[in-house]
Amino acid sequence: MSKKVRRVPVSLDAGEIKDLPQEDIRMILRGADELISTGGRSMLAKILKGSKDKKIFEYKLNECPAYGYYQDMKLDDIAKCIDWMIKKDYLRIEYDYRLPLLVFSEKGWQIEKETFAQEIYQRMCLDVKENKARVIFEMKEVNR
Known part of the structure; x- marks a missing residue:
């Protein structure tokens, strides 16, 4: 007899957000990159x-370039921006057993690849x- 897995439900609420600036989209994706799956x-x-x-x-997420990007906003308002990103298919939710985890959509990954590559280029310069x-030695540890 198998036990039924109860997934943590996800309810998206983008509030009144109609659009986000491109810079906000890039920074949300940059922050998400640290958490994918x-x-x-x-x-x-x-x-x-x-x-x-x-x-x-503990996980050194404070070293992420997106850390504190929305420091003047409330967590609820930041969550609405993230939900907008999911609704607009920049990010997706996939379940690992019962927990909802963030993953990139194709559209979101295309933007994040460019952002990350630009970051590396600037640091190499x-x-x-x-x-x-420094960057060359750090790159040996990066998940491809």
């Missing part, structure tokens, strides 16, 4: 808020200018 909407909202939650620091090789 491991975290959900509420953890992403905490990253974007700049939360002092101990899990944020700084390394060349400072005659250091």
Whole structure:
């Protein structure tokens, strides 16, 4: 006899948001990149808020370039932006057993690839200018 898995329900609420600026879309995707297939909407909202939650620091999510991007907004309003991103198919929700986790859609991944590559390029340029090789050594640890 198998036990029925009860998934945590997801209810999306984008509120009155009709559109988000391209920079906001990029930063939400950048924050989501740290959580893909491991975290959900509420953890992403905490990253974007700049939360002092101990899990944020435990997993070094405070080092994400998107950390604190929406520091002046309430968590509920940040959640609405994230829900808008899901409704507009930049992000999707997939279940791992019973928990809803964030994943990129094709559209969202195309934007994030470009953002991440630009970030690496800028950091490499700084390394060349400072005659250091930090990025090259960090890249050995990056999940392809």
